[in-house]
Amino acid sequence: MAVTRSEIRRWLAEHLVGRFAGLKGLGGPGREHEAFEQRLEWERHLAAHGWTCPAWPVEHGGRGLTFxxxxxxxxxxALADAPARVNHLGENLLGPTLIDLGTPEQKARFLPKIRAVEELWCQGYSEPGAGSDLASVSTSARLVDDEWVITGQKVWTSLAHVADWCFVLARTTPGSVGHKGLSYLLVPMRQPGVEVRPIRQLTGTSEFNEVFFDGARTSADLVVGEPGGGWAVAMATLAYERGVSTLGQQVGFRRELEDLVALADPEDVVLQEQLARAAVELSVMRSHALRTRGSDPSVSKLLWAGWHRRLGELAMRVRGGESMIVKSTTSGDDLDRWQRLFLFSRADTIYGGSDEIQRNIIAERVLGLPREARG
Structure with a gap:
């Protein structure tokens, strides 16, 4: 049965009330510390009413929604100002990966708990020496009896401090280099041999983490795809990362822009021109997302990341000298929304694949240009 906008809007209006009413507008990048436990409760409420994993096929617990x-x-x-979701990595990255590439046993074990928001996930890709260049991953795993034993370090791991599981890209073929010899492992976080150290950010908050694996273990059957074939699985996961949900993200962007316009001096011609340009660019982003139907993730990432970073800079110009004043630097709550936007959006063009990496992908995979020489 088709799902309509009016049905979705009505359900949100009826349920985002009472103990959930105060969650409106909370959470999101740079603000994941806001009412986390309450947002987790809200997301489980969504799950109980069938509103988590709406894009998943019906046979895997989703609604099978069309584009x-x-x-x-x-x-x-987003229009309802509902709180930011806490299980994005499980629902939108790992879940689709398992649906397409996981074994029947892996699907039966993990998909129901992701849909019910009973287990939270993080992503173990980046390392101190392998940021956007995942082919340089050095974290290793070796089979000992019936378990993978994992040693290494991951960094910039979003929400690792609250995650139950991590999907980890590790080198399982000794002596291998580049894309070869990597495996995609599902690793429990709450065990000896896993240490999580929060990274304090410019905003004063700590949603990114370092994760150290020192003899951590996971079952031999918890490898997605073939051992040594993890690169293809990891790339499949990244392809899901910037799908249709970015259209909801753009609703939030428009709200930020409209609020900023309301603060701007209407007599400042240069500032008004810059705001008008931002509005046009945002409309172009929406048109591109609808036209490509989420199939052009690198271009979409370049568009929204650059736009949002420029919006943060524009917010500082709108607010003038006031933008430079903070109460202290000990807590993210010391910043107002525009200061937090400016500071955290500096990372937009880096996390999830830097602008430079996105341009390489577009050049090589879309335009067919020669691959960049890598020493």
């Missing part, structure tokens, strides 16, 4: 229905859901969710 247009997914757009409607994400946009209406």
């Amino acid at each position: 247009d229905e997914q757009v409607a859901f994400h946009e209406e969710y």
